[in-house]
Amino acid sequence: xxxxxxxxxxxxxxxxxxxxxxxxxxxxxxxxxxxxxxxxxxxxxxxxxxxxxxxxxxxxxxxxxxxxxxxxxxxxxxxxxxxxxxxxxxxxxxxxxxxxxxxxxxxxxxxxxxxxxxxxxxxxxxxxxxxxxxxxxxxxxxxxxxxxxxxxxxxxxxxxxxxxxxxxxxxxxxxxxxxxxxxxxxxxxxxxxxxxxxxxxxxxxxxxxxxxxxxxxxxxxxxxxxxxxxxxxxxxxxxxxxxxxxxxxxxxxxxxxxxxxxxxxxxxxxxxxxxxxxxxxxxxxxxxxxxxxxxxxxxxxxxxxxxxxxxxxxxxxxxxxxxxxxxxxxxxxxxxxxxxxxxxxxxxxxxxxxxxxxxxxxxxxxxxxxxxxxxxxxxxxxxxxxxxxxxxxxxxxxxxxxxxxxxxxxxxxx
Numbered sequence: 434x435x436x437x438x439x440x441x442x443x444x445x446x447x448x449x450x451x452x453x454x455x456x457x458x459x460x461x462x463x464x465x466x467x468x469x470x471x472x473x474x475x476x477x478x479x480x481x482x483x484x485x486x487x488x489x490x491x492x493x494x495x496x497x498x499x500x501x502x503x504x505x506x507x508x509x510x511x512x513x514x515x516x517x518x519x520x521x522x523x524x525x526x527x528x529x530x531x532x533x534x535x536x537x538x539x540x541x542x543x544x545x546x547x548x549x550x551x552x553x554x555x556x557x558x559x560x561x562x563x564x565x566x567x568x569x570x571x572x573x574x575x576x577x578x579x580x581x582x583x584x585x586x587x588x589x590x591x592x593x594x595x596x597x598x599x600x601x602x603x604x605x606x607x608x609x610x611x612x613x614x615x616x617x618x619x620x621x622x623x624x625x626x627x628x629x630x631x632x633x634x635x636x637x638x639x640x641x642x643x644x645x646x647x648x649x650x651x652x653x654x655x656x657x658x659x660x661x662x663x664x665x666x667x668x669x670x671x672x673x674x675x676x677x678x679x680x681x682x683x684x685x686x687x688x689x690x691x692x693x694x695x696x697x698x699x700x701x702x703x704x705x706x707x708x709x710x711x712x713x714x715x716x717x718x719x720x721x722x723x724x725x726x727x728x729x730x731x732x733x734x735x736x737x738x739x740x741x742x743x744x745x746x747x748x749x750x751x752x753x754x755x756x757x758x759x760x761x762x763x764x765x766x767x768x769x770x771x772x773x774x775x776x777x778x779x780x781x782x783x784x785x786x787x788x789x790x791x792x793x794x795x796x797x798x799x800x801x802x803x804x805x806x807x808x809x810x811x812x813x814x815x816x817x818x819x820x821x822x823x824x825x826x827x828x829x830x831x832x833x834x835x836x837x838x839x840x841x842x843x844x845x846x847x
Contacts, residue, residue, distance in 0.1 A: 452570065454624070457769060457770065457776045458776070459521065459777035459779075460776075462519075462521035462769075463517075463520050464520070464521045464522070465513070465522040466487050466488075467490055467783070470783045470785070473785060474785060477832060477839075478836070482846045482847070483763065483784070483846065487523065487767055488523070488782075488783040489780065489782075489783070490505075490507075490510050490522075490524050491524075491525045491527060491828070492524055492525065492559065493527045493528055495542065495554050507559060508562050510522065511562070511563075511565075511568050515571070520572055521571065521574060523575075524574070524576070525781055525782075526575055528541075528551065529541070529543070529578050529608055529611045529612070530544060530546065530548050530607040530611060531544065531545030531601060531602040531608075534584055534596060534598035534601070534602050535584050535587070535596055535598070535812070536802070537801050537810075538789075538799065538801075540827055545605060545607055548611055551607075552614050556614060556615050557618065560618035560622070563619070563625050569624055571624060573626065574628065575625060575627050577615060577616075578608070578615070578629070578630055580662075581608045581611075581612065582650060583637050583646060584602075584608070585609075585649065586642050586645050587642060588812075589603045593811055594811055594812045616654055616655065626656045627654075627655045627656050627657075628658055628659040628712075629650065629657075629658050630659050630660075631646060631658045631659070632660065632664075633694075633752075634660070634666055634686065634688040634689070634694035634695075635752035637694070638694040638698075639684075640687065643698060647701050657713055657714065658698070658713055658714070659713070659779075659781065660713065660714070660715050660716070661716040661717070662781045663755070664716065664755060665720050665747070665749065665754075665761050666690065666691045666747065667720050667722055667747050668717060668765060669746075670689045671746070672732075672744040672745070672746075673744055677741050679737065680742075681738045681741075682745060683741065690747075691720070692715065692772060692775070695713040695774070695775060699712075699713050699774045700774075712777075713775050714776055714781070715775060715777075715779070716780065717765040717766075717767070717778040717779070717780065718781060718782045719761050719762070719763065719764065721762035721844070722746045722747055722748055722760070722761060722762055722841065723762040723842050723844075724840055724843075726760060727841075728743065731744045746843075750809075750813070750817050750818075751814050751816040751819075754802070754819045756788040756789055756824070757787060757789075757803060757820050757821045758820065759805070759837070760819075760837070762838055762840070762841025762842045763838045763839065763843075763846070766778070784838045785830055785831060785834065785835035786829070787824045787825045787834065788827060789826070790826045790827070791803030791804040791820055791823075801818070802818050802820065805818060805820045821834050
């Protein structure tokens with residue numbers, strides 16, 4: 434926990450002159466450690482090995498700006514970052530009207546037609562706080578609206594995974610208009626860096642998605658893009674070759690992992706007119722897939738599907754399984770400039786926070802994709818969900834999942 438005296442000293446320092454914007458905000462910056470997440474992690478057996486890592490703070494509803502149920506709000510986190518002498522702080526802004534339109538039970542706070550409320554009660558207050566001169570010395574990284582724009586391509590008619598909710602937000606334009614408004618408010622703040630979410634390779638790496646996605650984001654003024662937020666796709670598949678595309682697992686996708694996908698998408702974006710200075714972020718918080726079930730060599734099975742299944746490090750039954758995945762592990766620890774075109778590996782989704790609940794809840798709806806007994810649907814090829822049993826509501830602490838992430842970390846923890 435933060436020392437109260439240190440916090441007071443930090444706040445007394447007052448505004449810091451704004452430095453000039455940089456190409457990569459992560460380079461040379463000490464990132465803010467969220468004391469609320471850190472305390473939870475440190476309280477777990479073995480959690481002190483990662484409790485000092487920087488994680489993003491999620492603002493998923495209007496109340497979270499001020500602080501929901503006694504938790505720290507946006508300004509409190511910014512003040513704490515000053516007290517830590519941090520140079521960078523990370524936020525995930527995720528509250529579009531009709532958010533999560535692809536889910537069996539969408540968890541959106543705002544209805545698909547509440548664009549005016551999104552602007553006035555969510556975007557405007559956040560932008561006003563971030564623009565406070567008091568925080569001008571901080572590099573503020575914002576990761577924006579998880580999977581929103583890819584949803585308009587992957588989960589709308591005529592796609593077989595189309596949902597009514599995604600058809601509605603495509604028709605009324607609330608996702609596109611909301612993101613444009615968000616960028617118009619954050620863009621002019623010189624120390625705020627905007628990274629727009631583009632889902633993962635499983636959605637956006639497909640031939641029928643990548644080019645339309647590049648066209649959809651064309652003209653948006655962003656500092657970069659972020660992939661795999663809250664997802665489990667590994668950085669690399671060291672034992673898969675091009676043949677994996679033709680397997681049941683590959684589903685015709687030329688990319689089987691996040692790093693090659695992110696680098697290829699960046700190249701495509703630059704070819705389409707984006708600045709060569711744009712960077713990519715990859716969320717590696719839960720994509721390690723280590724432990725005893727991690728393959729150590731490629732399979733020699735004669736059948737292609739068997740060979741791919743025995744060789745892949747991603748142990749999910751299907752790439753679209755997303756909720757509290759059994760067998761997952763911590764991935765690469767956050768760091769800047771880890772690979773060509775990649776600004777940073779980040780822990781956007783704080784390890785240990787539940788994706789959603791898999792049983793009926795008095796607070797939120799029952800999400801079948803979090804139920805380990807559910808046999809799946811069109812979106813995941815009618816495969817088992819792979820969800821860990823006993824999950825609490827979205828954003829609540831899930832000790833069993835955190836312990837699994839520690840045990841299956843890759844690279845392994847020391």
